[in-house]
Amino acid sequence: MIFMNMAASYQTPPSDYNYKFTQMRHVGRLARDCLRMLDRQVEEGMTTVEVEVMVQHFAQRHDLISATKGYHGFPSYCCTSVNEEACHGIPTHRKLKDGDILKVDVTFINDKGWYGDTCRTFAIGKLKKYHQNLLEVAHKAMWKGIEQCKPGNKIRQIGEAIKPYVEKNHMEIARDWCGHGIGQEFHTRPMIPHYPDPWMPDGQMIMHPGMTFTIEPIVCLGKQKTKLLKDGWTVKMVDRKYAAQFEHTIGITEDGCEVFTKWEEE
Numbered sequence: 505m506i507f508m509n510m511a512a513s514y515q516t517p518p519s520d521y522n523y524k525f526t527q528m529r530h531v532g533r534l535a536r537d538c539l540r541m542l543d544r545q546v547e548e549g550m551t552t553v554e555v556e557v558m559v560q561h562f563a564q565r566h567d568l569i570s571a572t573k574g575y576h577g578f579p580s581y582c583c584t585s586v587n588e589e590a591c592h593g594i595p596t597h598r599k600l601k602d603g604d605i606l607k608v609d610v611t612f613i614n615d616k617g618w619y620g621d622t623c624r625t626f627a628i629g630k631l632k633k634y635h636q637n638l639l640e641v642a643h644k645a646m647w648k649g650i651e652q653c654k655p656g657n658k659i660r661q662i663g664e665a666i667k668p669y670v671e672k673n674h675m676e677i678a679r680d681w682c683g684h685g686i687g688q689e690f691h692t693r694p695m696i697p698h699y700p701d702p703w704m705p706d707g708q709m710i711m712h713p714g715m716t717f718t719i720e721p722i723v724c725l726g727k728q729k730t731k732l733l734k735d736g737w738t739v740k741m742v743d744r745k746y747a748a749q750f751e752h753t754i755g756i757t758e759d760g761c762e763v764f765t766k767w768e769e770e
Contacts, residue, residue: 521714524618524687525755525762528716531568531620532753532764535612538562539624540767548602548629552584556595559610571611571619571690578737583609583623590678590722590730590739590747602629605639607749617688621718622765623751634725635746641673642723642748647770649698649719653711653754653761659694660707666721667699678722678747680730681739685717686753698722711756720751 538559546555559582563570570581578594585593585607586600593607600606609623625639648669649662662683670677682704683696694706698721701707726745733740741747752765763770 521755524714524716525764527614527616527618528620528687528753528755528764529762531612531614531618532622533620534566534568534614535610535620535622535753536765536767538610538612539608539622542608543624543626546600546606546608546626546628548600548604550600551597552586552593552595552600552606553597555584555606555608556581559608563612566612567615568612571613571621572609575690582611583607585609585738585747585749587746588741588744590724590741591681591749592737592739594735594737600628603631603635604628605631605635605746605748607747609749609751611690619686619688619690619753620765621686621690621751621753623720623749625748625750637673638675638723638725638746638748641670641675642721643750645670645677645698645721645723646719646750646752649696649721650752650754650761650763653719653756655711655713655756655758657711658707659696659709659711660700660704662719663697663699663701663707670721670723675723675725676728678724678728678730678739678741681720681722683718683720683751685715687716696720713756713758715756716753718751718753720749722747722749724748 611621685692724747726743
């Protein structure tokens with residue numbers, strides 16, 4: 505999940521981050537497993553409220569707390585954003601149709617208070633070729649950013665890797681939204697822009713072992729401008745063209761990074 509009003513504190517290097525990583529690996533894999541469950545079961549004709557109920561039941565079965573439910577008044581157990589909705593969509597009784605794309609953003613808290621945050625875009629039925637290409641580019645763009653994550657690199661290198669790849673494929677990145685630090689708080693610094701931004705205060709921050717954050721670019725077929733709907737949460741592309749998003753929670757290690765929410769086949 506993306507949220508711009510983040511806690512101001514930076515993450516300081518822990519003397520021993522093994523415990524932190526053990527906890528974030530645990531909750532991250534459960535968040536991943538929830539999306540894997542949805543990948544098998546979500547289909548044409550379902551509503552996004554039904555998708556939310558599946559997420560709720562998964563959390564209850566695994567003794568997890570939904571981080572989104574009640575967060576600054578957000579009413580649901582997950583975010584469900586369809587087609588031109590970029591992010592933070594509230595589940596509704598709208599039925600999914602053949603050719604839709606559905607973004608489901610799930611964040612869980614385990615019994616020790618650690619967070620796992622991940623998002624995936626699902627194809628409903630058969631997609632048009634350019635919509636399928638959108639999903640592939642968005643997924644690869646996230647991994648282009650993850651490949652930059654290692655000790656000594658700067659936060660800005662993530663966006664510097666993502667932007668040219670997306671633009672080479674004649675798409676854009678929704679710039680109003682960024683990744684974020686995460687651990688025992690939902691949203692903290694550093695802010696993680698998905699494009700080069702000389703004004704982003706955390707861009708020059710050096711990555712260090714023990715640092716944990718999300719990478720979650722929103723890639724769109726049209727122009728990158730977004731607007732907030734009247735519900736106060738759902739973000740939609742102004743030109744109404746489709747947008748796709750993939751998100752992983754990662755931790756910086758001594759020689760690279762660990763992706764806590766990684767799917768085995770990635």
